[in-house]
Amino acid sequence: MALVIKKTKKIGKRIFLDHASTTPVLGEVLGAMKKFWSSEYGNPGSIHSFGINASKAIEESRKNIAMVLGAKSSEIIFTSGGTESNNLAILGVANLFKKNSNGAKLHIITTQIEHHAVLYPFKYLENSGFEVTYLPVSEKGIVSVEEVKKAIKENTVLISIIYANNEVGTIQPIREIGNLIKKVRADRPYPVFHTDACQAPCFLNLQVSNLGVDLMTISGSKLYGPKGSGFLYVKNNTPIEPTTFGGGQESGLRSGTQAVPLIVGLAKALKIAEDKKKKESDRLISLRDYFIRLVLKKIAGTKLNGDMKLRLPNNANIYFPGISGEQLVIELDVKGIAVSTGSACSSREEAPSHVLLAIYNDKKRADGSIRFTFGRDTTKKDVDQTIKTLDSIIKRIR
Amino acid sequence: MALVIKKTKKIGKRIFLDHASTTPVLGEVLGAMKKFWSSEYGNPGSIHSFGINASKAIEESRKNIAMVLGAKSSEIIFTSGGTESNNLAILGVANLFKKNSNGAKLHIITTQIEHHAVLYPFKYLENSGFEVTYLPVSEKGIVSVEEVKKAIKENTVLISIIYANNEVGTIQPIREIGNLIKKVRADRPYPVFHTDACQAPCFLNLQVSNLGVDLMTISGSKLYGPKGSGFLYVKNNTPIEPTTFGGGQESGLRSGTQAVPLIVGLAKALKIAEDKKKKESDRLISLRDYFIRLVLKKIAGTKLNGDMKLRLPNNANIYFPGISGEQLVIELDVKGIAVSTGSACSSREEAPSHVLLAIYNDKKRADGSIRFTFGRDTTKKDVDQTIKTLDSIIKRIR
Numbered sequence: 001m002a003l004v005i006k007k008t009k010k011i012g013k014r015i016f017l018d019h020a021s022t023t024p025v026l027g028e029v030l031g032a033m034k035k036f037w038s039s040e041y042g043n044p045g046s047i048h049s050f051g052i053n054a055s056k057a058i059e060e061s062r063k064n065i066a067m068v069l070g071a072k073s074s075e076i077i078f079t080s081g082g083t084e085s086n087n088l089a090i091l092g093v094a095n096l097f098k099k100n101s102n103g104a105k106l107h108i109i110t111t112q113i114e115h116h117a118v119l120y121p122f123k124y125l126e127n128s129g130f131e132v133t134y135l136p137v138s139e140k141g142i143v144s145v146e147e148v149k150k151a152i153k154e155n156t157v158l159i160s161i162i163y164a165n166n167e168v169g170t171i172q173p174i175r176e177i178g179n180l181i182k183k184v185r186a187d188r189p190y191p192v193f194h195t196d197a198c199q200a201p202c203f204l205n206l207q208v209s210n211l212g213v214d215l216m217t218i219s220g221s222k223l224y225g226p227k228g229s230g231f232l233y234v235k236n237n238t239p240i241e242p243t244t245f246g247g248g249q250e251s252g253l254r255s256g257t258q259a260v261p262l263i264v265g266l267a268k269a270l271k272i273a274e275d276k277k278k279k280e281s282d283r284l285i286s287l288r289d290y291f292i293r294l295v296l297k298k299i300a301g302t303k304l305n306g307d308m309k310l311r312l313p314n315n316a317n318i319y320f321p322g323i324s325g326e327q328l329v330i331e332l333d334v335k336g337i338a339v340s341t342g343s344a345c346s347s348r349e350e351a352p353s354h355v356l357l358a359i360y361n362d363k364k365r366a367d368g369s370i371r372f373t374f375g376r377d378t379t380k381k382d383v384d385q386t387i388k389t390l391d392s393i394i395k396r397i398r
Numbered sequence: 399m400a401l402v403i404k405k406t407k408k409i410g411k412r413i414f415l416d417h418a419s420t421t422p423v424l425g426e427v428l429g430a431m432k433k434f435w436s437s438e439y440g441n442p443g444s445i446h447s448f449g450i451n452a453s454k455a456i457e458e459s460r461k462n463i464a465m466v467l468g469a470k471s472s473e474i475i476f477t478s479g480g481t482e483s484n485n486l487a488i489l490g491v492a493n494l495f496k497k498n499s500n501g502a503k504l505h506i507i508t509t510q511i512e513h514h515a516v517l518y519p520f521k522y523l524e525n526s527g528f529e530v531t532y533l534p535v536s537e538k539g540i541v542s543v544e545e546v547k548k549a550i551k552e553n554t555v556l557i558s559i560i561y562a563n564n565e566v567g568t569i570q571p572i573r574e575i576g577n578l579i580k581k582v583r584a585d586r587p588y589p590v591f592h593t594d595a596c597q598a599p600c601f602l603n604l605q606v607s608n609l610g611v612d613l614m615t616i617s618g619s620k621l622y623g624p625k626g627s628g629f630l631y632v633k634n635n636t637p638i639e640p641t642t643f644g645g646g647q648e649s650g651l652r653s654g655t656q657a658v659p660l661i662v663g664l665a666k667a668l669k670i671a672e673d674k675k676k677k678e679s680d681r682l683i684s685l686r687d688y689f690i691r692l693v694l695k696k697i698a699g700t701k702l703n704g705d706m707k708l709r710l711p712n713n714a715n716i717y718f719p720g721i722s723g724e725q726l727v728i729e730l731d732v733k734g735i736a737v738s739t740g741s742a743c744s745s746r747e748e749a750p751s752h753v754l755l756a757i758y759n760d761k762k763r764a765d766g767s768i769r770f771t772f773g774r775d776t777t778k779k780d781v782d783q784t785i786k787t788l789d790s791i792i793k794r795i796r
Contacts, residue, residue, distance in 0.1 A: 014447070014448070016448060018440075018441075018444060018446065018448070021440075021441040021443070021444050021449075022439060022440065022441040022444075022655065023439070024435070024436040024437075024439040025435040025436045025439065026436070027436065030435055030436065036625075037422070037423040037428055037624070037625070038422040038423045038424070038425065038428065039422075041420060041421070041422040041423065041625075042416075042419075042420065042736070043416075043419040043420040043619075045419070046416060046419050046736070046738060047724070047727055047728065047731075047738075047739075048416065048727060048728075048730075048731040048736040048737070048738070049412070049731050049736065050412070050414060050416070050736050051419075051736075079478075080477075080478035080479075080482070080626065080654065080657070081654050081655065081657070082654070082655075083642060083644040083645065083653045083654030083655070084478070084642060084654060086644070087642040087643060087644070087653075091642075115644070116643075116644045116645050116646070116653070117643070117644030117645065117653060117654070120643035120644055120653070121642075121643045121644075123643070124643050219655075221441075221655060221657070226435070226657075227434075227435070227439075227655070227656075227657040227658060227659055227660065228478060228626050228627070228657025228659075228660045229626070243641070243642075244481060244482060244485040244489075244519075244641075245485060245514075245515070245518035245519045245521070245522050246481040246484070246485070246513070246514045246515030246518055246519075247481065247514050247515065248514070255481045255485075255514070255515060255518070256478065256479050256480070256481030256482060256515070257420065257479060257480075257481070257617075257619060257625070259478070259479070259619075259624075259625040259626025260625060261625060261626075262625065262626045326445070329445055329446060330445065330446075332446075333445075333446040333447050338440070338444070338446040338447065338448050338449075339446070340444060340445075340446070341445075
């Protein structure tokens with residue numbers, strides 16, 4: 001056999017500031033997954049040792065995830081990611097109430113700043129006869145508990161509110177809304193409360209009893225876990241039915257052979273996120289505030305989108321007046337810096353951000369804004385480099 | 399740093415004869431996936447270079463899969479596996495026809511030997527007002543084209559027939575049924591034809607135009623590809639709507655950030671399955687026939703379930719009269735041999751196999767049968783060992 005000489009291509013470090021769109025998978029996570037691909041590869045539904053080992057790995061992962069949430073193992077339903085979890089939560093609850101409604105009109109509530117994976121299931125339900133309230137948000141990008149309270153009617157069966165917005169990073173008062181809903185439910189067993197928490201795990205409290213949620217969506221690909229993994233927390237006794245049918249895995253709520261390596265990796269990544277939460281949040285808050293301060297100071301006319309304090313430690317969303325956000329993303333990319341105009345999870349749709357429109361009702365601001373989302377590998381040097389690059393690009397193209 | 403001395407635990411080779419339940423992931427597949435976890439980890443919806451590289455990898459995979467099927471790239475819709483693909487196909491078509499039916503009763507057809515991931519979506523549709531025909535099969539486990547023809551009505555909008563059964567391995571006359579449906583469609587644009595081909599890729603022809611299918615389900619975890627991967631072939635212009643809503647990925651049919659490594663691995667595994675198909679089928683047919691011949695000869699009263707010829711090269715499903723199938727699975731497991739009583743994808747449900755009941759209408763036969771499914775690593779030595787072990791267990795427990 002001939003000797004193979006590997007060519008290594010020298011490329012400069014790329015700076016990835018788009019961690020809200022997705023995160024790299026941790027080495028430790030890959031390590032935890034490894035043996036479940038080709039060695040312990042059994043179908044967890046099988047009764048032989050291969051199957052039992054696979055099943056044990058799933059139940060261990062389920063237990064570890066439940067511990068992070070302060071939940072019971074039976075309340076964790078594994079899915080293929082955030083979109084599937086959101087759809088299962090929203091359609092699964094709404095369909096069940098509809099079936100038992102004897103044709104009565106039902107009401108559901110969400111916000112104008114949800115991810116499309118929540119907004120579009122709501123639109124679908126609206127088209128199938130549900131009355132939907134899309135709550136507005138303040139000029140800081142926050143939904144008001146008072147507005148939620150006013151919106152709740154006798155026939156409100158479901159409320160879904162994003163925990164931390166994926167575009168502007170604003171953190172919603174989930175706990176207060178949870179408390180409000182608890183009071184409403186003193187009289188009746190609904191509304192059910194769901195939160196899309198995909199952006200939360202690395203930074204925010206995930207204790208479900210503290211938050212007062214019945215359903216919570218988590219995606220592996222946003223917390224340094226495997227792509228294609230996720231789960232839905234489903235509080236015991238929540239009225240919900242499955243949206244797909246088959247082998248009856250995951251307590252009958254999500255049929256399909258469980259992807260053992262992805263589940264094991266997801267549990268590992270969530271545990272690490274939990275362990276690093278405090279320290280990494282503090283570090284990123286400093287870095288974020290430093291970045292925001294310098295950009296607003298150095299680049300004339302720039303404004304921060306969303307609340308300064310009630311926002312994710314890793315999110316800076318900035319308006320650059322007179323600049324096309326899309327052009328700026330491309331110019332930065334040429335310089336090796338990856339940022340985003342908004343959600344990446346929308347198949348490159350070209351419409352301006354519905355989140356920024358909901359907050360500012362200003363198409364120019366929506367078109368001229370950029371989201372920077374930092375991650376575990378982001379350094380002060382990266383941030384300085386980004387500010388310098390931004391400054392020079394904007395001087396050139398303005 | 400201290401030297402770490404790895405302990406290696408010596409265990410005997412376990413013999414895995416349950417490849418219909420799942421397959422180990424190939425080393426080459428893991429290799430192809432590798433860089434998309436932590437290096438090229440972009441969200442394929444992003445417009446920067448990370449996103450574009452991810453998107454390119456998906457489109458390359460889509461093209462390669464389409465080539466194996468003789469299909470167009472735009473006809474491949476990535477999902478999380480077989481169950482999701484089946485649900486999308488069946489519910490996606492049925493819901494769309496229902497919406498446009500002005501309340502008219504609609505008819506759909508399937509068989510009594512489908513996987514639960516087809517059977518239960520049909521049951522769900524039956525409960526929501528569809529008329530369903532569950533076609534019987536012959537004593538060989540084969541559905542008759544004539545029966546399909548007789549079942550088709552003016553209002554039949556969907557027919558779903560498994561390509562090769564997952565329990566008895568019998569191969570259904572998909573091509574002939576495809577031709578029949580083409581003739582019916584000379585008059586009207588339906589019925590739509592779906593096949594669950596999860597067991598087919600390693601052994602059978604996947605050319606969609608040859609088969610005459612509109613929709614075809616493939617699962618990565620049954621073809622030595624990644625767990626949690628799969629796709630649905632959707633012929634252009636097939637009337638189908640999405641069942642989940644969000645970012646509009648996969649031509650709007652399957653929202654959710656695509657899991658790039660899983661997709662890349664799936665394409666790789668399918669290509670390898672295609673390349674090995676002829677040779678591996680021939681090898682396994684010999685091994686299977688040798689195994690069946692010896693078992694039927696050595697162990698008194700045993701009978702083969704399903705047709706001898708029209709069956710998957712890797713499937714031997716055998717009735718052991720007077721023996722509990724479940725006990726036999728456990729006894730074999732103790733001896734290091736993994737086999738199955740039927741589908742593993744049913745959360746260990748204890749009911750006797752609906753497939754064997756449909757064929758033989760004999761609960762004893764359904765309870766006393768075992769499925770052996772061979773794989774790429776199965777050798778004649780494994781088969782001999784299995785026969786010897788079977789013989790001694792049965793002598794002991796009978």
